[in-house]
Amino acid sequence: MSSHLRPPRSRATGRITLADVARLAQVSPITVSRALRGERAVDVELVARVQAAAKELGYVPDPAARALASRHSAQVVTLIPMLSNALFVDVLEAVQRTLRPAGYQMLMGVTHYDANEEELLLRELLQHRPAGLLVTGFERNEATRQMITKSGVPCVHLMEISDTAGVYSVGFSQTEAGAEITQHLLQRGRQRIAFVGAQLDPRTLQRLAGWRQALKQAGRFDPRLEWLNPAPSSMALGAGLLAQIRQAQPDVDAIFFCNDDLAQGALLAALRLGIAVPGQLAIAGFNDLPGSDQMLPPLTTMRTPRSEIGSAAASMLVSLINGEAVTPSCINLGHQLIVRAST
Template identity: 55%
Template sequence: MTSANSDKNTRTTGRPTLNEVARRAGVSPITASRALRGITTVAEDLAQKVREAARELGYVVNPAARALASAQSQAVVVLVPSLANQLFVDTLEAIHAVLRPKGLEVLIGNFHYSRDEEEDLIRNYLAYQPRGLLLTGFERTESARRMIEASGVPCVYMMDLDSGSGLNCVGFSQLQAGATAAEHLMSRGRRRLAFVGAQLDQRTLLRGEGFRRALQKAGLYDPGLEVLTPRPSSVGLGGELFTQLLTSHPQIDGIFFCNDDLAQGALLEAMRRGVKIPEQVAVLGFNDLPSSAFMVPRLSSIRTPREAIGRRAAEQMLTLIAGKVVEEPVQDMGFELVIRESS
């Protein structure tokens, strides 16, 4: 017969306990806990026995109980503005690949480009005492900033850089990326250059600002050739905005789209309308999504290091969780101009 203490939770809640899993697998509760958390120091044969025992018993880890026992959870919260954008999916995959083998759970929050929604997510997740926060960009509500600061939870910011803030961040210069886009199109002899931006988060606006500054420096900036909309970025919207631009400004000879899906939509619409790319209009995208290399014509784009950013941000987080100081708190991962047929 089992002891009253070891099976107390089973009888009162009807749910199997970690102790039962450990007994069935023939290991200690500590080993069982480490195996279920995916910590790689547990021998694979023992980890397999623990996983099989958990499946047979229908055991589910109780994160609230774990946090209560250790005064802290084993979760790292990652907040991104979209799960529809391949950019963030690639970043999340890289984060998971670094943190999961260390026994850390990755909790994902999607705030749909809404600062208020992000604030709510931060408030809710901080109640679970996470080990760390991985946040996208620097733009958020003042209330969210205060909560993060007061929590004392280690935080790493992704996708943008701020060398003067004293924050841990991993990304690249959005301003420089926009300037590089303008310089590339100008190097192709284009002089009537447009910028198309959707969603209008801070990073999109910074890319537009970099593009604008480069054109102003060259004496080619025309404010009438900027198309900005808060609507979600999509292939369909790209075709629509391309048509709008060519109708109102038929003299345009180059367009920088803030995202590849918009640029892809422009290429498809150009094909329908018989507009020759790049002979009539050069088209440049941003992020270099996998499908861009297979468009007709193949889409030129600025490739962003989304996987590298996720991996490095997660590595910074591990350093902070270990109570150490990150030697290079601001890490510029750069970007790459990928020139194909569309420009």
């Protein structure tokens, strides 16, 4: 860039403005705005020129000013329960890959499965005038529901599905998935199938409902086989619960763990304890997390479409933001039973 084209800093604030970048790049301010948002309609050469000018000036966009100018920002609020679970990382990466080319940025909040924390987060994040909302599931307190409704901000629900009119969702039936993996264990001839749930969030409880449903239909339901622990899901917890179950109910011949990290920990514990899997005990997990195919033996699990959910939900939200008609309002991406040697 020629030094004589470089504009001075704003006297009022000391900030470099979008107009400064436009003068240095010798384009219009609207071209700068579109280029920096990543809109595909802007010529590649102009994008390069704008980016070079912005870099030379050290320009940082002012999200507050953008929100005031457009009545909403270019940000999409995405609320997830936890970052320690790899499945939500997969969702977030897919959301970001979809939003950025459309000119939107992700503003993330972590609720820690706490309805009150979710309410506080949403109250704070709505002050940024987001263009849209992506929220996990449907279980939340009434104050949060009212905030979402009254904000007028388009909202898509992740990981679960609903046929309620006017509600947009992308996910799969957790209950059906839980029933299917239980039916698989029954088909393998297992008589005493335990369910192990941790965290006890709504989706875990829906999988539990599927397990109950399948066992009741088979005439094998026993409430004593429910092992529910509110602690966060982890390999260590899975190992500990396996030892407890074997001591308390040695006739259990299969365990359905609500998440793969629990099942992975149980498989490692079985090796240490000399329990033959699947000879003495079949073990199944849920979500097909990284490493499950490398366990000894490899883990049978339910593969869930996390990346596909993130991409489809973000695309649906962009359409809603743009005022487009979205049909269907509920997208069920299904699930896939992955049978490996642990069952």
